[in-house]
Amino acid sequence: MLSVPQTSLLVLASATAAASATVDLKWHAPGSGNKVNNLTAALKSDGVYGFIYDSSHTPDKTYGTYNWCNMPHARKTEYVKASSDYELKYVEVIQRHHKRTPYASNAFPVEPYEWNCDDQGLYYFGRPFTNKGKSAAETYWVGVTGDINPFVPSGWIGSCQFPQISAAGLDDSWTHGNDLYGVYHDLLNFLPSRNKDWRKKVVFRVTNNQITSQVASMFINGMWGTTESVPLVIQAKGVDSLEPQYTCTTGSNLFSTIQSSSNSAWEQHLTKTSDLFKKMDDISGVPSTDSGFHVSWDHYYDNLSARKCHGKPLPCKLVDGKNSSTCVDEETANAVFRMGQWEYSQIYRDASSSLAASSTSYGVWVAELASHLRAVIAGKSKTIYLHNFAHDGSTSRLLSILQIDDMVWPGMGSEIVFELYQKKKNNAENTSGYYVRVLFSGKTLKSSNPSLGLMDMVPVETLLAYFDGLVGENASLVKGKCSGSISV
Ligand SMILES: *[C@@H]1O[C@H](CO)[C@@H](O)[C@H](O)[C@H]1NC(C)=O
Numbered sequence: 001m002l003s004v005p006q007t008s009l010l011v012l013a014s015a016t017a018a019a020s021a022t023v024d025l026k027w028h029a030p031g032s033g034n035k036v037n038n039l040t041a042a043l044k045s046d047g048v049y050g051f052i053y054d055s056s057h058t059p060d061k062t063y064g065t066y067n068w069c070n071m072p073h074a075r076k077t078e079y080v081k082a083s084s085d086y087e088l089k090y091v092e093v094i095q096r097h098h099k100r101t102p103y104a105s106n107a108f109p110v111e112p113y114e115w116n117c118d119d120q121g122l123y124y125f126g127r128p129f130t131n132k133g134k135s136a137a138e139t140y141w142v143g144v145t146g147d148i149n150p151f152v153p154s155g156w157i158g159s160c161q162f163p164q165i166s167a168a169g170l171d172d173s174w175t176h177g178n179d180l181y182g183v184y185h186d187l188l189n190f191l192p193s194r195n196k197d198w199r200k201k202v203v204f205r206v207t208n209n210q211i212t213s214q215v216a217s218m219f220i221n222g223m224w225g226t227t228e229s230v231p232l233v234i235q236a237k238g239v240d241s242l243e244p245q246y247t248c249t250t251g252s253n254l255f256s257t258i259q260s261s262s263n264s265a266w267e268q269h270l271t272k273t274s275d276l277f278k279k280m281d282d283i284s285g286v287p288s289t290d291s292g293f294h295v296s297w298d299h300y301y302d303n304l305s306a307r308k309c310h311g312k313p314l315p316c317k318l319v320d321g322k323n324s325s326t327c328v329d330e331e332t333a334n335a336v337f338r339m340g341q342w343e344y345s346q347i348y349r350d351a352s353s354s355l356a357a358s359s360t361s362y363g364v365w366v367a368e369l370a371s372h373l374r375a376v377i378a379g380k381s382k383t384i385y386l387h388n389f390a391h392d393g394s395t396s397r398l399l400s401i402l403q404i405d406d407m408v409w410p411g412m413g414s415e416i417v418f419e420l421y422q423k424k425k426n427n428a429e430n431t432s433g434y435y436v437r438v439l440f441s442g443k444t445l446k447s448s449n450p451s452l453g454l455m456d457m458v459p460v461e462t463l464l465a466y467f468d469g470l471v472g473e474n475a476s477l478v479k480g481k482c483s484g485s486i487s488v
């Protein structure tokens with residue numbers, strides 16, 4: 001997509017070699033700014049650290065507050081412009097999809113109500129590019145429950161695909177695209193006008209999970225106002241680096257070990273929440289032997305948070321097919337949410353093997369990002385804006401690699417932005433004069449790694465040396481590390 005001839009990299013490569021001698025490639029524990037990783041506090045407190053779980057709307061005066069249903073992103077109103085000494089050259093964004101129904105695997109054995117999606121269409125069609133007088137109708141899927149079909153799907157019932165971006169999540173996707181246009185066009189005049197030729201300068205990328213395409217379609221209309229065809233770049237199932245889907249045994253093993261009894265912190269959090277599990281199992285009817293629900297709080301979290309984000313009631317225990325008065329109350333839901341937050345911090349930041357787990361399993365995407373930065377610096381790229389539509393497994397791994405100081409579970413629409421700037425004057429000797437600013441939730445990301453620190457104008461040599469050190473230029477180390485033939 002963005003390839004660079006080797007000769008143009010010579011200057012940068014030597015500068016990178018100089019920086020790599022000093023860059024710190026080690027894992028560093030998250031800092032005291034982390035709100036969610038104190039197990040004692042997570043078990044005892046009420047509420048969820050002031051985080052929002054029940055609406056996509058965050059009031060303007062508190063915008064920036066964690067909102068699971070619709071995470072904060074860069075907007076004109078809050079965006080902090082870089083000093084005028086720096087000129088913006090390239091922007092790459094990665095975001096989690098917006099709010100959706102739960103996954104089928106997260107349904108209770110018998111769900112107390114249907115979840116319908118009759119308020120939208122999932123367009124799915126093929127259209128040949130060689131037009132011999134034939135075109136395609138804009139066909140879309142309508143979920144139906146066959147009147148005659150005696151087989152009932154397990155889990156959720158209703159006309160949605162599970163998962164599917166909800167109508168409200170589609171609205172959030174549109175607003176997200178419109179807001180980023182507000183920043184990168186209206187405010188910075190970096191993206192071209194909507195009526196100009198933006199198509200050669202902008203790339204959109206999705207994963208094999210259809211929900212990312214659903215978000216992309218609304219986002220792109222929000223950003224560019226077009227209802228015309230727009231290509232979405234996608235890698236093949238099974239090897240896609242964005243989701244990620246490629247096989248990485250080392251990464252999988254390290255993540256499994258973090259979430260096992262050999263990690264005493266993990267074991268302790270499960271033991272100390274056994275009563276909470278009993279309560280949730282009783283209401284949901286999930287058997288206590290169902291390992292999917294009991295290895296972590298992930299399933300119950302998804303289950304409850306999706307309901308709350310869509311204004312649906314918390315579920316009650318069904319007795320003889322009817323709602324009883326034993327229900328999940330707010331306090332119980334909050335306790336589940338605090339445990340989910342603790343787990344994400346543990347898996348992606350607190351465990352010392354998290355960096356190796358993430359940099360192997362997400363190393364290819366990181367190397368792709370690095371190659372895009374190099375291409376821009378070498379003057380070999382037409383692309384000025386690349387937007388990746390991805391998942392929490394993608395954004396969590398990236399935050400893990402960047403060693404974010406204050407880890408959270410990246411909620412719906414979570415956004416990480418890489419802005420590449422060129423400094424106009426006063427460059428230090430032997431640097432390319434390029435710098436990177438990284439934003440998470442619209443604010444400058446703070447890393448616990450001392451080489452990265454507050455990621456506000458990090459010399460690109462430092463960031464590239466860090467990425468290269470972990471994953472190799474062009475991902476040269478990833479296959480070896482993933483298969484165990486190079487140690488991590
Ligand atoms: C990385 O890939 C680019 C583009 O294919 C190539 O020009 C460059 O030489 C490669 N770098 C290394 C270190 O192999």
Ligand SMILES: *[C@@H]1O[C@H](CO)[C@@H](O)[C@H](O)[C@H]1NC(C)=O
Nearest residue numbers: 037038039040041042044045
């Ligand atoms: C964790 O939270 C508990 C209870 O609020 C508090 O007493 C303790 O000091 C905290 N531990 C750390 C390391 O902050």
Ligand SMILES: *[C@@H]1O[C@H](CO)[C@@H](O)[C@H](O)[C@H]1NC(C)=O
Nearest residue numbers: 112113313316318321322323
């Ligand atoms: C249980 O309660 C929910 C929410 O109030 C309601 O939508 C649903 O129809 C009820 N389910 C049954 C089986 O009565």
Ligand SMILES: *[C@@H]1O[C@H](CO)[C@@H](O)[C@H](O)[C@H]1NC(C)=O
Nearest residue numbers: 014015018019428429430431
């Ligand atoms: C810049 O590079 C030259 C040649 O590699 C080297 O001699 C010099 O010490 C470098 N300067 C700095 C400040 O690193």
